[in-house]
Amino acid sequence: MDEVHRTVEGNDGTSKEPHIWASPEGGRDIEIAKQIFCNRSLNMRNIVAVGFDMDYTLAQYKPETFESLAYEGTIRKLVYDLGYPPELLHWTFDWTYMVRGLVLDKKRGNILKMDRHKYVKVAYHGFREMSKEEKVGTYGSTLIRDSFDEPDYALIDTLFSLAEAYLFAQLVDFKDKNPGKVPQGADYARMYKDVRAAVDLCHRDGTLKQMVAEDPKRYINEDTSIVPMLKMLRDSGRATFLVTNSLWDYTNIVMNFLCGGRTMHGSDPCNFEWLKYFDVVVTGSAKPGFFHEDNRAGLFEVEPESGMLLNTDNGTPMPQVSELASYCCFQIEILILVLMQGGSVGHLHKLLSIESSSQVLYVGDHIYGDILRSKKVLGWRTMLVVPELEREVELLWQLRDTRRQLRLLRNERDHIEDEVHHLKWSLNVSCLLSIALLHLSCFSSNKQAERDKVRITHQQAQRECHQKFHKVWGQLMKTGYQNSRFAHQVERFACLYTSQVSNISLYSPDKYYRPSEDFMPHEFGILPL
Ligand SMILES: Nc1nc2c(ncn2[C@@H]2O[C@H](COP(=O)(O)O)[C@@H](O)[C@H]2O)c(=O)[nH]1
Numbered sequence: 278m279d280e281v282h283r284t285v286e287g288n289d290g291t292s293k294e295p296h297i298w299a300s301p302e303g304g305r306d307i308e309i310a311k312q313i314f315c316n317r318s319l320n321m322r323n324i325v326a327v328g329f330d331m332d333y334t335l336a337q338y339k340p341e342t343f344e345s346l347a348y349e350g351t352i353r354k355l356v357y358d359l360g361y362p363p364e365l366l367h368w369t370f371d372w373t374y375m376v377r378g379l380v381l382d383k384k385r386g387n388i389l390k391m392d393r394h395k396y397v398k399v400a401y402h403g404f405r406e407m408s409k410e411e412k413v414g415t416y417g418s419t420l421i422r423d424s425f426d427e428p429d430y431a432l433i434d435t436l437f438s439l440a441e442a443y444l445f446a447q448l449v450d451f452k453d454k455n456p457g458k459v460p461q462g463a464d465y466a467r468m469y470k471d472v473r474a475a476v477d478l479c480h481r482d483g484t485l486k487q488m489v490a491e492d493p494k495r496y497i498n499e500d501t502s503i504v505p506m507l508k509m510l511r512d513s514g515r516a517t518f519l520v521t522n523s524l525w526d527y528t529n530i531v532m533n534f535l536c537g538g539r540t541m542h543g544s545d546p547c548n549f550e551w552l553k554y555f556d557v558v559v560t561g562s563a564k565p566g567f568f569h570e571d572n573r574a575g576l577f578e579v580e581p582e583s584g585m586l587l588n589t590d591n592g593t594p595m596p597q598v599s600e601l602a603s604y605c606c607f608q609i610e611i612l613i614l615v616l617m618q619g620g621s622v623g624h625l626h627k628l629l630s631i632e633s634s635s636q637v638l639y640v641g642d643h644i645y646g647d648i649l650r651s652k653k654v655l656g657w658r659t660m661l662v663v664p665e666l667e668r669e670v671e672l673l674w675q676l677r678d679t680r681r682q683l684r685l686l687r688n689e690r691d692h693i694e695d696e697v698h699h700l701k702w703s704l705n706v707s708c709l710l711s712i713a714l715l716h717l718s719c720f721s722s723n724k725q726a727e728r729d730k731v732r733i734t735h736q737q738a739q740r741e742c743h744q745k746f747h748k749v750w751g752q753l754m755k756t757g758y759q760n761s762r763f764a765h766q767v768e769r770f771a772c773l774y775t776s777q778v779s780n781i782s783l784y785s786p787d788k789y790y791r792p793s794e795d796f797m798p799h800e801f802g803i804l805p806l
């Protein structure tokens with residue numbers, strides 16, 4: 278079988294190899310949008326196995342087509358199965374509206390963006406922005422602070438959730454305007470539950486997967502660096518593995534497309550060639566439960582041709598009684614040990630001969646299902662894929678002068694506020710003569726007017742700057758001056774983070790990733806940054 282070695286097309290139409298680190302053009306400066314950022318130091322020399330999640334990690338879905346498919350499929354189920362009115366079928370989906378890191382308040386019909394202290398900084402009821410008073414009245418009490426977790430809240434922590442969040446906001450608006458048109462007794466929380474159930478079904482009944490399988494190119498970005506990346510890791514002596522919640526039939530289609538551009542019905546249709554880039558492949562892994570060492574889920578061997586599941590004895594193949602005589606070692610070596618369904622991390626460690634969980638690096642897109650659990654429960658090292666980061670860092674770069682101006686404006690605002698406070702204090706406790714008092718009072722009024730002007734200028738400039746990132750929710754990793762809740766999670770749970778999985782191919786497989794220096798607020802004014 279030919280080696281899969283796909284190339285990228287240059288501007289002149291000629292094809293060229295992707296610039297991976299190991300290529301002659303590799304090892305150069307890496308543009309900021311493709312860099313790998315480090316929260317916790319990680320020496321790749323200590324990593325013996327690199328694992329990958331598939332959906333939204335190796336396979337980057339195109340939200341404009343894939344999430345639209347999920348949206349339309351969900352609406353059909355709401356209308357035809359759950360009693361929602363047919364006019365929903367005419368609704369449209371703005372796939373750019375929702376972003377990761379938002380929180381849905383199921384009972385109140387609100388969509389929230391919080392900072393790292395879980396203070397609600399941006400709040401919408403459906404698509405209506407809540408006033409400051411409303412927001413503070415609902416979420417402002419520090420004494421009865423919510424945890425903002427399930428069951429009353431839903432976290433938009435995967436790109437799979439963008440369509441359901443948008444639909445929830447639409448339904449909230451619709452119910453407010455047409456209370457009689459939603460199914461009887463359906464409050465906001467029930468509507469969320471219906472949307473969730475319908476989305477869930479779309480993932481299970483083939484609504485999405487059948488369409489992707491028919492035309493993967495329409496729904497998944499091609500990435501010609503994936504195969505060279507996997508090869509480079511393996512050439513460097515690392516084991517590679519895939520752990521995905523997708524089942525075998527779908528995984529095979531997606532991985533064929535990613536590793537060779539093959540499709541189900543193409544001239545060179547799907548085969549099992551891609552398996553050679555992995556030491557172990559676990560499909561239907563049921564993460565995050567998979568990461569519990571005491572998980573008792575059975576581990577099955579997958580028969581690739583038929584997709585049939587065969588029993589194993591904790592990962593050791595168990596030939597069928599009728600086949601004992603003809604059992605073939607080649608099969609055992611190449612297919613059976615490689616391709617599994619279910620099981621748990623204990624099985625995986627055994628198959629890969631992992632002695633310590635800190636020897637494993639796992640790359641995923643789901644902050645909870647892939648990253649938090651594998652790091653917290655297991656101690657695996659983690660890398661989070663955040664495709665939104667590419668645009669975010671590019672904008673940060675473009676807006677660096679604006680942000681510098683903002684910082685100056687903020688200093689000016691702080692300074693003038695202090696001045697006004699001092700003037701007011703002087704006026705209250707002053708024993709000046711009345712003429713002097715009059716002057717001071719007049720000066721104070723002018724200063725207050727100046728302060729109000731600076732405050733409004735600063736607020737507007739800050740808002741405009743945020744809107745450059747996203748018209749509604751602003752910068753993904755920030756709320757105002759604070760890190761967003763999402764950024765906080767990334768910082769805590771992802772040792773590394775980057776915009777695309779194949780950015781790994783731009784670095785040495787022995788790279789020592791080191792974090793930048795931490796700064797406490799008291800250090801900023803002292804150290805030149
Ligand atoms: N039943 C549901 N499946 C879902 C939902 N959201 C996503 N998914 C499926 O999970 C896997 C993710 O695979 P991984 O490679 O990222 O581990 C994929 O098959 C999705 O279709 C859901 O809400 N319900």
Ligand SMILES: [Mg+2]
Pocket residue numbers: 330331332333334641642643
């Ligand atoms: Mg995933």
